[in-house]
Amino acid sequence: DAKTTQPNSMESNEEEPVHLPCNHSTISGTDYIHWYRQLPSQGPEYVIHGLTSNVNNRMASLAIAEDRKSSTLILHRATLRDAAVYYCILNQGAQKLVFGQGTRLTINP
Amino acid sequence: NAGVTQTPKFRVLKTGQSMTLLCAQDMNHEYMYWYRQDPGMGLRLIHYSVGEGTTAKGEVPDGYNVSRLKKQNFLLGLESAAPSQTSVYFCATTPTGTVALGETQYFGPGTRLLVL
Numbered sequence: 001d002a003k004t005t006q007p008n009s010m011e012s013n014e015e016e017p018v019h020l021p022c023n024h025s026t027i028s029g030t031d032y033i034h035w036y037r038q039l040p041s042q043g044p045e046y047v048i049h050g051l052t053s054n055v056n057n058r059m060a061s062l063a064i065a066e067d068r069k070s071s072t073l074i075l076h077r078a079t080l081r082d083a084a085v086y087y088c089i090l091n092q093g094a095q096k097l098v099f100g101q102g103t104r105l106t107i108n109p
Numbered sequence: 110n111a112g113v114t115q116t117p118k119f120r121v122l123k124t125g126q127s128m129t130l131l132c133a134q135d136m137n138h139e140y141m142y143w144y145r146q147d148p149g150m151g152l153r154l155i156h157y158s159v160g161e162g163t164t165a166k167g168e169v170p171d172g173y174n175v176s177r178l179k180k181q182n183f184l185l186g187l188e189s190a191a192p193s194q195t196s197v198y199f200c201a202t203t204p205t206g207t208v209a210l211g212e213t214q215y216f217g218p219g220t221r222l223l224v225l
Contacts (some may be wrong), residue, residue, distance in 0.1 A: 032211045036214075041219075042218060043113075043216030043217055043218055043219050044199070044201075044214075044216050045216065046154065046215075047212065049211045049213075051211070054122035055220070075160060077147075087151060094166070096142065096154055096157060097214060098168075099153070100151045101149070101151050102151055
């Protein structure tokens with residue numbers, strides 16, 4: 001099964017961009033790359049997903065390397081409310097997602 | 110719409126007691142999932158259901174049973190609770206289960222369970 005590698009933690013300042021990296025060197029051609037985040041004491045919530053092309057939505061941007069072996073979640077202007085654990089996930093088969101330990105993002109005021 | 114709700118929010122059990130966690134959704138989604146999350150860890154899949162009347166094992170199914178008698182409800186049962194089952198339990202749903210094609214999962218707020 002394809003796995004992802006993320007830094008355990010990252011820190012950034014409010015109103016600055018944040019780049020959260022994810023390595024997935026064993027990704028298969030049909031695996032989508034999903035990003036979820038989990039705010040303190042809440043369930044995970046969807047952030048963004050992509051297959052090959054870069055993606056943008058109101059929450060974030062997803063930059064996918066040309067060889068698809070890595071990706072970066074970009075928060076363009078971090079706020080204190082963006083402090084959370086961010087999970088980079090490859091779908092494991094058709095029906096479920098497998099969560100790793102994620103990256104704990106701290107935002108400094 | 111309430112989305113995905115979980116009952117109860119918090120519960121304390123003694124070893125050997127039984128209980129049932131309820132997950133309810135009003136989005137008419139086919140797929141439902143139960144995860145557990147231990148401190149500092151990601152989520153691990155316990156059981157899931159691909160539709161009313163069906164269930165399947167996930168990554169860590171031992172010690173748990175599930176039922177999906179109604180499409181909108183997915184129950185997680187602990188027949189004889191153990192301290193190792195102390196965790197936060199999350200329910201999730203997807204419309205058709207096609208996460209392989211990028212479908213989003215929707216999560217409930219979680220149930221905190223402490224087994225003494």
